[in-house]
Amino acid sequence: MSKAKTAPKAATAGKSAAHNTNAGEELVFTRPASLVDRATHYCPGCHHGIAHRMVAELLDEMDLADRTVAASSIGCSVFLYNYIKVDTVESPHGRAPAVATGIKRARPDKFVFTYQGDGDLASIGMAEIMHAANRGERITVVFVNNTVYGMTGGQMAPTTLIGQKTTTCPGGRCQDREGSPIRMSEIIAQLGGTAFCARGSLDSVKNIKQAKKYMRQAFEAQTKGLGFGFVELLSGCPTNWRMSPVAANKRITDEMIPYFPLGVYKELEGDGTCGSLIAPGTASGSAGESK
Amino acid sequence: MAGNNERIFVKGNEAIAMGALDAGCRCFFGYPITPQNDIPEFMSKAMPEAGGEFVQAESEVAAANMLLGAGACGVRAMTSSSSPGMSLKQEAISYMAGSDIPAVIVNMNRGGPGLGDIGPSQGDYFQSTRGGGHGDYRLLVLAPSSAQEAYDMTHKAFDLAFTYRSPVLVLGDAIIGQMKEPIVRCAPTLAAPDEGKEWRLEGTGAGLKKGQKPRAHRIIKSLFLMDGELAGQNMKLQAKYEHWKNLVEFEAFEVKDAELVVVAYGSIGRIAKNAVRHLRKQGKKVGLFRPKTLYPFPEKALDKLAREGKRFLTIEHNLGQMVEDVRLAVRKHADSDLFCVYPGNMPSPDDFVAPILRALGRK
Numbered sequence: 113m114s115k116a117k118t119a120p121k122a123a124t125a126g127k128s129a130a131h132n133t134n135a136g137e138e139l140v141f142t143r144p145a146s147l148v149d150r151a152t153h154y155c156p157g158c159h160h161g162i163a164h165r166m167v168a169e170l171l172d173e174m175d176l177a178d179r180t181v182a183a184s185s186i187g188c189s190v191f192l193y194n195y196i197k198v199d200t201v202e203s204p205h206g207r208a209p210a211v212a213t214g215i216k217r218a219r220p221d222k223f224v225f226t227y228q229g230d231g232d233l234a235s236i237g238m239a240e241i242m243h244a245a246n247r248g249e250r251i252t253v254v255f256v257n258n259t260v261y262g263m264t265g266g267q268m269a270p271t272t273l274i275g276q277k278t279t280t281c282p283g284g285r286c287q288d289r290e291g292s293p294i295r296m297s298e299i300i301a302q303l304g305g306t307a308f309c310a311r312g313s314l315d316s317v318k319n320i321k322q323a324k325k326y327m328r329q330a331f332e333a334q335t336k337g338l339g340f341g342f343v344e345l346l347s348g349c350p351t352n353w354r355m356s357p358v359a360a361n362k363r364i365t366d367e368m369i370p371y372f373p374l375g376v377y378k379e380l381e382g383d384g385t386c387g388s389l390i391a392p393g394t395a396s397g398s399a400g401e402s403k
Numbered sequence: 404m405a406g407n408n409e410r411i412f413v414k415g416n417e418a419i420a421m422g423a424l425d426a427g428c429r430c431f432f433g434y435p436i437t438p439q440n441d442i443p444e445f446m447s448k449a450m451p452e453a454g455g456e457f458v459q460a461e462s463e464v465a466a467a468n469m470l471l472g473a474g475a476c477g478v479r480a481m482t483s484s485s486s487p488g489m490s491l492k493q494e495a496i497s498y499m500a501g502s503d504i505p506a507v508i509v510n511m512n513r514g515g516p517g518l519g520d521i522g523p524s525q526g527d528y529f530q531s532t533r534g535g536g537h538g539d540y541r542l543l544v545l546a547p548s549s550a551q552e553a554y555d556m557t558h559k560a561f562d563l564a565f566t567y568r569s570p571v572l573v574l575g576d577a578i579i580g581q582m583k584e585p586i587v588r589c590a591p592t593l594a595a596p597d598e599g600k601e602w603r604l605e606g607t608g609a610g611l612k613k614g615q616k617p618r619a620h621r622i623i624k625s626l627f628l629m630d631g632e633l634a635g636q637n638m639k640l641q642a643k644y645e646h647w648k649n650l651v652e653f654e655a656f657e658v659k660d661a662e663l664v665v666v667a668y669g670s671i672g673r674i675a676k677n678a679v680r681h682l683r684k685q686g687k688k689v690g691l692f693r694p695k696t697l698y699p700f701p702e703k704a705l706d707k708l709a710r711e712g713k714r715f716l717t718i719e720h721n722l723g724q725m726v727e728d729v730r731l732a733v734r735k736h737a738d739s740d741l742f743c744v745y746p747g748n749m750p751s752p753d754d755f756v757a758p759i760l761r762a763l764g765r766k
Contacts, residue, residue, distance in 0.1 A: 178609075184624075190626065193624065199606055200604070200623070202625060203472075204471075207494075211471055212472060213465075213469050214432065215475065218430050218472065219476045219605060239461050243465065
């Protein structure tokens with residue numbers, strides 16, 4: 113915890129539990145109230161911690177936590193319920209959007225979100241995510257894309273980049289053999305029920321700040337009743353990428369962002385009756401497809 | 404909507420939907436498959452009219468997982484399907500059993516394996532009574548033999564699901580679903596507002612009075628990794644299933660002085676009853692034993708009949724599945740013959756007369 117006398121108070125510290133500070137010291141950074149105070153099972157350099165914190169901060173800032181029901185997923189994020197203090201039901205692999213549909217239809221007054229990795233959402237759960245988005249379910253999906261199956265030890269995912277080596281494509285992913293990495297935000301943006309869809313990244317402070325803005329908009333798509341909210345977060349898996357955390361961040365910048373351009377892909381405004389589809393590449397990130 | 408004690412003429416599938424509606428079911432998640440389509444079609448109109456929700460899911464997989472989500476919120480919810488679709492629902496059913504989520508599931512059994520046919524069958528007996536999905540669990544299984552029982556059992560299934568926090572299966576078949584006959588509905592009830600309030604997910608601030616702090620967050624899950632944790636959970640499930648033995652129901656017809664007891668369930672049980680009635684008129688000492696709960700199986704009652712020296716003939720619309728449970732139940736004193744009805748055939752009581760006489764004549 114940092115102790116800086118002159119720094120302005122962080123907006124996110126507002127709802128946190130009281131912490132002791134000595135005279136003359138000002139608390140500027142603390143744990144969001146919705147985040148459990150415990151060590152996580154995540155590896156060093158993993159970005160799930162940042163993504164969890166982002167969710168918890170927004171639940172606090174938007175005053176949603178005590179009326180939230182979450183659907184967790186299968187993968188490294190399976191223990192989401194150990195870290196975020198909201199009522200949570202475990203979903204079978206890939207089915208969180210269907211489970212969340214059931215929750216929201218049963219209790220439309222609740223704020224409902226899923227938190228899924230790329231194996232869960234873009235492979236086994238492709239049908240569930242597509243149809244939940246297309247129905248315009250008033251739910252929010254947080255999609256953490258790190259291009260591998262993390263929990264099971266680094267196997268190839270639908271988002272694994274061409275040439276990337278994993279334990280099940282040891283020679284590197286080959287387009288002719290394994291197909292191309294799937295760009296989920298671009299796909300979700302095409303569906304009629306999607307009210308907000310954006311891709312952010314957790315590789316730098318600047319991108320983290322931007323990603324949080326996107327996540328807020330994805331939450332608001334639900335709270336304003338506009339439709340389905342989707343936010344993709346490019347994130348690192350140093351363990352399964354066999355890299356240092358610093359090198360993993362650089363990989364996101366140099367290799368992932370060019371293939372998975374950052375930005376807003378769809379944003380529905382007003383009463384939800386009309387919207388604009390933003391073409392990929394015209395969003396804020398670089399539009400290159402170098403990989 | 405039918406008034407008090409008014410007899411209405413409906414299909415078994417409609418009776419099931421009405422039973423659910425009248426029991427306070429407010430979420431239905433379906434997917435088209437023959438021969439159960441009347442259920443989702445009825446619910447697509449009835450749910451919105453009752454202030455509930457109907458979703459035609461993208462698959463049976465998704466429908467069952469929507470059911471899981473609604474059940475975790477403590478809302479009375481249902482899905483229905485037929486055999487090939489039931490295979491797809493098993494994933495979520497296993498999770499619901501493992502995480503103590505109440506739900507009602509209907510299977511209008513059709514012929515299999517594979518795509519099979521769209522006619523009646525009892526080929527899903529094993530799947531229904533042995534859990535069906537992966538892992539160590541059971542479902543409460545109710546097997547109606549008429550439209551009235553289809554209504555009553557579906558209605559009751561919701562109370563059982565919430566009493567025991569478990570998925571409950573209503574197992575019919577194409578005969579029960581497509582047959583039209585009179586039923587009497589009971590007065591519609593609503594789920595109690597506080598049903599499941601000790602465990603349901605509704606946000607940590609639900610029901611707070613002024614000044615009260617949100618409660619600790621609730622987790623509904625089937626993952627138990629710590630030493631002894633899963634064993635503890637499965638022992639709880641075992642105790643639950645042990646308690647279900649008090650719920651056993653069956654119909655015993657003309658068994659008192661019978662030398663041969665025919666054991667059959669559902670539609671086949673009803674057809675066999677007519678054969679037994681016919682043979683009784685000829686003075687043949689035969690009776691019928693029809694399990695209404697397939698799990699828990701009425702093993703004690705069958706054991707008692709075996710102890711009295713009776714012999715048994717199991718008649719099923721499959722290659723022989725329930726016969727294994729009958730043999731287990733009577734094993735200390737007797738055995739059971741088996742007569743199989745094959746898919747694609749709609750048996751009549753006459754078809755059962757010869758096999759019953761054959762079993763009766765065998766010593």
